[in-house]
Amino acid sequence: MALNIITPGPLSLIQDLGRFGYQSIGVSPGGPMDEHAFRWANRLLDNDPNAAQIEVTMGQFSCEFTAETCFSITGADMGAMLNAKAIAPWHTYVAKAGDKLSLRGARSGMRSYLALKGGFKLPAPLGSCATVMRDQLGGASGLGEKLKAGDRLDYGGHSRTTHSLSRSVPYYFIPHYSQKVTLEVIPSYQYDEFTPEQSERFFGSTYTLTPQMDRMGARLAGEAIECKRNNLISEGIALGSIQIPPDGQPIILLRDRQTIGGYPKIGCVTVKSLNRLAQCLPGAEIRFVEKDPLQAQIERRTELLFFHAYVGKGSKKQGVSKVQDTDK
Numbered sequence: 079m080a081l082n083i084i085t086p087g088p089l090s091l092i093q094d095l096g097r098f099g100y101q102s103i104g105v106s107p108g109g110p111m112d113e114h115a116f117r118w119a120n121r122l123l124d125n126d127p128n129a130a131q132i133e134v135t136m137g138q139f140s141c142e143f144t145a146e147t148c149f150s151i152t153g154a155d156m157g158a159m160l161n162a163k164a165i166a167p168w169h170t171y172v173a174k175a176g177d178k179l180s181l182r183g184a185r186s187g188m189r190s191y192l193a194l195k196g197g198f199k200l201p202a203p204l205g206s207c208a209t210v211m212r213d214q215l216g217g218a219s220g221l222g223e224k225l226k227a228g229d230r231l232d233y234g235g236h237s238r239t240t241h242s243l244s245r246s247v248p249y250y251f252i253p254h255y256s257q258k259v260t261l262e263v264i265p266s267y268q269y270d271e272f273t274p275e276q277s278e279r280f281f282g283s284t285y286t287l288t289p290q291m292d293r294m295g296a297r298l299a300g301e302a303i304e305c306k307r308n309n310l311i312s313e314g315i316a317l318g319s320i321q322i323p324p325d326g327q328p329i330i331l332l333r334d335r336q337t338i339g340g341y342p343k344i345g346c347v348t349v350k351s352l353n354r355l356a357q358c359l360p361g362a363e364i365r366f367v368e369k370d371p372l373q374a375q376i377e378r379r380t381e382l383l384f385f386h387a388y389v390g391k392g393s394k395k396q397g398v399s400k401v402q403d404t405d406k
Contacts, residue, residue, distance in 0.1 A: 079145035080230040081194065084178070087138035090225040092198065092217045094130045097206035101314065101337040108208035108216060109333050111293060111356035112189050113349060114253065115153035117385045119193035122150040122170050122245050127385055129197030130207050132225065134190045140180040141192075143173040147233060148195040152247070154187025154255065154357060168247040187255035187357035199232040210334050212294070253354065257362040261330075261351040262369035263320065267343035271307045272322075279303060280344060280366060285328065287355075287362040293334040295321075296355060298364055302326025305342035312340040318347035330355065348374050350381070 083090075093116065096109030110116035110133055120129050132139075137156040143149075150170045151158055158165050159180050165171055167190065173179065181190055200207040201220035209215070214222035218229045263281075272280070285300035303326045314337065321329045321341040330347055331339075347355070348369055355364075 079147075079234065080232050081198070082142040082144065083225050083227060083229040083231070084140040084142060085138060086225040086227060086229070087134060087136060087181070089135040090139050091133045091135075091209040091211075092130055092200060092225070092231075093133045093208050094206055095128045096208050096333070097204050097210070097215065100204055104337050105204065105213055105215070106210045106334045106337060107317075108206070108210040108213075108293075110191065111333055112153055112191070112353045114353040115189070115191050118168070118247050118251065119150045119152040119191045120197075121385060122152075122247065123148055123193055123195045125193060125195065125197055129193065130200055131197070132192040132231075134181055134192060135188060137181045137183040137190070140178060143177045143179070144175055145233075146172070146174050148172055149179070150193045150245075151181075151190060152193075153190040155185045156181040156183060156190045157185060158182075158190075168252050170245045172244075188359055189356055194233045196234045199234070212334060253357075255354075255357040257358060259351075259354050259358060259362065260365045260367050261355060262348045262374065263345040263351075263366045264348065264369050264371050264374055265345045266371075267319065267345065268305060268307065268310070269345055271305050271342060272303065272344055273306065276303050276305070277344070280328075281368065283365070285364040287358050287360055287364055289360040291360065293332055295332055295335060296330045298328045298330070300327070303328065303344065305344075307342060310340045310342060312338045315339050316346055318349070318352050319343045320345055320347065332356075349378060 093110045096107035097105060098107055116131060117127060119131055120127055148170055151167045155167050160171060161177055203215050203220050207216050209217040209222055211222045217223050218225060218231060279301050280303050283301040285298035288297045288299050290297040303322050305322055315331055315335050319331045321339060321343050323341050
């Protein structure tokens with residue numbers, strides 16, 4: 079039983095939560111750009127939180143199911159259609175053998191997530207199937223390739239009698255994707271090496287997300303920032319680090335980032351804010367606001383507890399709504 083990829087679109091990748099424990103040897107973690115949407119896609123199906131999904135960027139994706147299963151779609155609204163019938167994101171659906179799913183173009187946001195009940199059965203080099211193309215790791219073959227037409231992704235069949243009701247994410251957990259976002263920043267790394275004037279300029283300016291953006295990093299354009307110190311020894315790069323290169327234009331480092339770097343860094347964007355950034359298109363207006371580290375830690379722990387505490391214990395405890403009977 080497999081999902082047949084008909085058209086992969088410009089960039090569709092297999093992702094789980096990432097490949098951890100290998101940054102010391104230069105291996106990037108990878109993982110979903112929008113973790114919020116990824117986690118909800120698995121939770122809707124009572125999947126393991128790390129179950130592999132397809133991250134579809136910009137749309138133009140289609141596939142065919144070869145066995146009955148349940149699936150969920152979260153993230154950007156890409157005008158999804160099941161057998162030419164429109165379906166909404168942030169819901170689960172039942173697919174029968176021969177059914178075809180298509181995601182056209184992003185109406186809002188940039189990335190959509192497709193999860194199947196039980197996840198996909200894929201090779202897991204270094205313990206993960208997350209696709210990092212630069213490292214040639216993960217994906218359908220295990221060699222870091224993006225999905226292509228003709229790929230077959232194995233999954234387990236699933237009886238609709240055990241999952242007959244469609245589920246949806248409560249509306250207050252569904253984000254509104256905007257081209258004007260404010261990102262929370264934890265002052266860290268070389269923050270104290272920036273003068274108060276430079277820090278004020280950074281937090282008081284509006285930046286533009288440039289087309290020079292990918293899964294490694296997002297380059298911004300706007301007020302140039304200067305650091306008092308530029309002769310740094312290369313050090314480990316955390317997710318969301320904001321590098322300030324010699325031209326003063328900030329670069330936010332993302333899931334497929336390099337593992338070390340020597341540019342000064344003014345702080346780190348929180349995971350919550352990175353999820354919002356992941357859905358921004360070039361031209362988006364970006365502002366920054368300081369975030370208390372302790373408050374950020376509390377919010378992160380609360381989020382992880384929410385997604386892990388009641389896995390597999392029923393949708394009412396999970397905060398998942400049963401909204402319609404797919405048998406009707």
